[in-house]
Amino acid sequence: MTTDHPMTNNQSREFVLVVDDNPTNLSLLRQVLKEAGFQVRLAEDGKSAIEQVERALPILILLDVQMPVMDGFETCTRLKDNPKTRDIPVIFMTALSDISNKLKGLSLGAVDYITKPFEQQEVLARVMVHWRMHKLTQKLQHLTETLEEQVAERTASLQQAQIRLVQQEKLSTLGELVAGVAHEMNNPISCLVNNIPEAKEHISTLLQALALYQSEVKQPSALLQQSLEDLDLEFVAEDLPNLLGSMHLSTDRIKEISLALRTFSRIDNTSKIPFDLHQGLDSTLLILQHRLKALGKRPAIQVIKQYGVLPLVECYPGQINQVFMNLFANAIDALEEANQQLGIEENRENPNCITITTSLKDQQMVEIHIADSGIGMSEDIRSRIFDHSFTTKGIGKGTGLGLAIAHQIVVEKHQGHIDVYSQLGRGTTFVLTLPIHGQFG
Template sequence: MLIPNSPINSGFILIVDDNPTNLSVLAQILNQADLSIRIATDGESALELLAEDHELPALIILDVQMPGIDGFETCYRLKSNPITYDIPVIFMTAASDVTSKVKGLSLGAVDYITKPFESEEVLARVRIHLQIQQLTKKQQQWNQELEQKLAEHINVLQKTQVQLVQQEKFAAMGQLIAGVAHEINNPITCIVNNIPPAYEYVKNLIAVIQLYQQYYSQPVPEIQTALEELDIEFASDDLFKLLNSMKLSSERIQDISVSLRNFYRSDISTKIAVNLHECLDSTLLILRHRLKALGDRPAIEVLKEYGELPKIYCYPGLLNQVFMNLIANAIDAVEEVQHPQIRIFTQVIGSQVLITIADNGVGMTEEMTHKLFQPLFTTKPFGKGTGLGLSIARQIIDEKHHGQLKVSSEYGKGSEFIIFLPLS
């Protein structure tokens, strides 16, 4: 509880008046109440004092009638300056000068002191406004602390929401991909395993046909007609080409199946040693269909500049998710580029591994890069992005792997995402 007559330690009080008698009386009243004061004899010197002094007064007592700029103009300038705007101003006016009182209050003054001075009235008005000033500062401080705590809680809540979305999305996707990969694996394994013996059977059958042609060069007319219609030599050559093509295609499907299983390794709850280049290659294999030419857009060129990297202990499924997000974003960024290009660079730097994924797309403004990793912020058109991908990616790199994920971009000159991962 505030006690009206208790001493107040609120800095000094600035008295501005050109009348020596008024200055003397006010100084005596305030000094007797243990209040520190400073004096200015006109508005200009008061403003100069405030501009030169690093310490601002807790309160200003300002006379209305002064030579040069009067009290009203001085108050107006004080309230126009953001540095002195909050300093409470008390005007000194004649007891019957109602017009001056109203004008002073409209300019931002908090109160007025009537002339001739009554010491108890002066002290009461000064003390109450010093107390109000103290309470205002405390309230501002409490508000700032409250805003900071609220921002911290919101940040924690957003991170928690992003983690929950990430876990649910990744688990669901992992189960789906694992199921599809499992269903593909059995029939494709059967095809891959059966192609070599089928190749041998065809080879042997063609060899037998060639023996017949060698020793029975004049077959019966019916067989001769069938051989001519079949064009046995062309069919023999083309059949081997078809088998080779089937072999390559089935092996590619098998590679994709393995890549999908490796990509979504959601069952791994501890870090394991992983070849990062294999992770990047698996991601590129899965996104291969998006790298091909599409309509007027040419095929996207991928430049792989891999350095010598040791295996790194990490969560491979989560790290693959980061690579997928960054490369998919790079593909989106170069959709309108005449010669689209994505560059992936890896290198060991000291005790860290550097991975950069750069594109020659449209780039981003500085304002966009500052917001890029915030949850729900997206640069993509409505309906094409959730705004969670990069936020989740940063959490995976920073919190799960104790690394760093940064972005460097300039509008019109492309973007580069930079990942640092610790070796140990």
């Protein structure tokens, strides 16, 4: 069967509306069209035709020109003025053969003319032409809608691919950079750590030798005596162990930073591994320590840790650490923006605070709340915060991908959830929910 004939592709909703005040014409046209496979509805004047069209839209209207109550020209004008009916093809039927009437009808939006008295084959041929055009228009509309859907899906797919590429590139570049720095730091740190105890012993030996020398030499020369007083050996002997102790504490601190860098930049395997989320949080905060200190009008940012007892979580540690980094960086930005809007005294009265709360949920999930006391956000911004390329920062201050990447890591890579709660002037809280046992690893 072919699909270009109404008999083979008839739908109950598709019909031709015939409008004529002559019952004989209505009967004849109905018979011709029904034999050709069309469903037909009839109207005896323009007013009833418009009422029928308002209830159901025909695929084609055969419209008589000369009718009582409302003639064909006025009926056509009303149909074309209505956005819902303006695209329905109208074929005028008339015994008026002068060119002016035909031009008037065509100018009102009619697509064709049928001259009375009817020739059945002509009527059917003209109706078939416009029926096929209707079908072609339907197909084109469907193809257009399908193409628009495909374009939208493709665009979304490309955007997701862009986020993944940016995420992978950032993780790779940052991981290599931080791992390289940690590796380069390792040798000099090890040298200092190993040599400070030896230096302590050597200095202790020298101080003992000096004390022994002083006890043996009872009468030093005037020059030696003056030199010893100028050097203030007693102060040196007392202060030098303190200096070495401070150096030892500093090397321990550098070791902690180096360990935090290695923890933060650890390269993820192809499968998820058990990871201590608290270790990830702490290492990320240590790297951001410089941003937590007082800056200009902004006082130091206090970090409050309310850690619960958590099991190891199966995840990609490097990716989870990147999520922590993005959320902490956004919290610090929000606090800095809030402080810029306040005076120095107001800043002192409104302490900057980031609160981290972790807990076990339903024995299957863990929750991490990261809350700041910053400026908060409007509902419009909150609803778009995870959209790609959406950012409230100025030009050159961010790509807008940070939170979109965080959302993708948590939701797609770890089958978790990330939610945000915020009110203007009342701060913002991000809530991460992660399964303890990773899936699809």
